[in-house]
Amino acid sequence: MTLRTRLTDLLGIEHPIVMGGLTFYGRAELASAVSNAGALGMLTALTAGSPEALAAEIARCREMTDRPFGVNLTLLPTIDPIPYDAYRAAIIEGGVKVVETAGRAPTDHMADFGAAGVKVIHKCASVRHALAAERMGVDVISIDGFECAGHPGEDDVGGLVLIPATADRVSIPIIASGGFADGRGLAAALMLGADGINMGTRFCATQEAPAHPGIKRLFVEKDERDTNLIFRSLGNTARVMRNRISDEVVTRLSRPGAAFPEVAELVAGTRGRAALVGGDPEGGIIWAGQVMGLIHDLPTCRDLVARIVAEAGSRATTLAAMTGKGETSDARA
Template sequence: MKTRITELLGIRYPIVQGGMMWVGRAELAAAVSNAGALGTITALTQPTPEALGVEIDRVRSMTSEPFAVNLTILPTIKPVPYDEYVQVIVGSGVKIVETAGRNPEPYLPAFKAAGIKVIHKCTSVRHALKAEAIGCDAVSVDGFECAGHPGEDDVPNLVLVPAAAAQLRVPMLASGGIADARGMVAALALGADGINMGTRFMATREAPIHENVKRQLLEHDERNTALIFRTLKNTSRIFRNAVAEQVLDLERQEGTTFADLKPLVSGERGKRIYETGDTDDGTFPAGLAIGLIHDIPTCDELVSRMVAEARELIHRRLATMMDKAGNETACVP
């Protein structure tokens, strides 16, 4: 499957595993890359820049295929040495970086000088155009369906992807609500050059998280997410559990601040969920794609199945809607 994304990134299939805090580790990234897609490790999952260098070496010991490093740039209570993380990425020889959060422009000169391709995650057309303007090589456009932060515009991918495609010149990934071949084919039809999946890759055998978390994603549907931080204008989509309900209850109370919510939503509690399997111990991101998760395959099984089913959809089901002369024919459900 050749698209502008496969050519830009040097991968076989236009499928990218998005960076996920505490989840984007070497085991998962290598398995995704070995399957012909693009695996991604998450820089800030590692406690220090030096630890990131070790994790990059671990990926290289497991795959010879391209992989990416995610660098999410956000304001934090504890200062993050972003410059040092960038230095490690550049010095490691990694050739693909996924940036997210704030404007990555301060770090682009270093990435460009090292020949690194930069994909920036955006939640709106205007942000995608800004990323293109500052020199990003591609963008990942995240619709309202995505896990984590979908922005404040609440525009789903059925509108957001073609709206972005109509104005962008750089290659674009569609992200949010995609978990199978149908979503991939739809994204390509809407104008994307590939897809970015996070939640679906959490429910794979190689994902380095507790089986209880994977089972929760498997056993629940698209109704089981919650939007928190809406009152703070920093919306985040998470799995709907007991702690999520507590957060929502607090947000309904007038005058609630982030300080009131912090004990419930701390990153350390989320990390502990992935380690212990107590899925009511804190919060963790999950997208609407949980409604499309029906098994826990290997990454190779997932990617191979998606590609095979996508070809089937394109060449058989959709092709049968056109006659040999290329004229529209009746389509019977």
């Protein structure tokens, strides 16, 4: 079964499924497995730790797959400057042809990426930001519904409304993100006007995900109610797995006048990484979306992607039968 869309044509991938830019997880083992399954794997630049390490990770990923993969470059305001120009150079020199940007607008990177033939996916959480990114010249919009892990913005609009609202206003391909784990979601996203889906939490619950087996089992054991929204009072909402640490973050920041320094030690990336490696479910912040309610196993990436595409095709066939038009396999927008 093939579901051909503007996204598959633009990025040269077999299936309209993209791996999210995942902190800690976005390394060659998982990215190459996703790409080998016919979807688009994604390395995470800041997880590599330095431009030199990213260059090495790109080379390592290329040894593990001959299919397209991308790099997530999250643009953050930080106290200590991040050498983004050097990260960009590592991406271009490594021959990567797809980059996903997130955080602030990638205005100062667009010229170099364009000159190198790199397709830019920009992650947005609102229609207005998607329109601004399109005007800036990005090639694809990844639109994040409120269900997503990570930062869903401050508007609290779910994907069922946000995806078609974006499709109504944006002319370039869009990727639906937040709440996707199976073929039902892929079929629904295509019907809502998207050209593909982005999956982050779901790929964390696979055999190739580089986390402790005990952490991976959490994604199966927990459900759609097991997330917390942290940093709401700071105007930087983030959805994470509910555990002792995230509960404490919510409690501390609910106090009048509470500020980030009061939770800094709880949300430290080093603490979260130690939990993921060591398998301590209460050891730190673990990023996860409401889609945990749809995760019931820990398949290989190849089996997962094949299952999603087959199920989406089955749903499309069922819909076609309802209209009396027979089977179709072309999901082109």
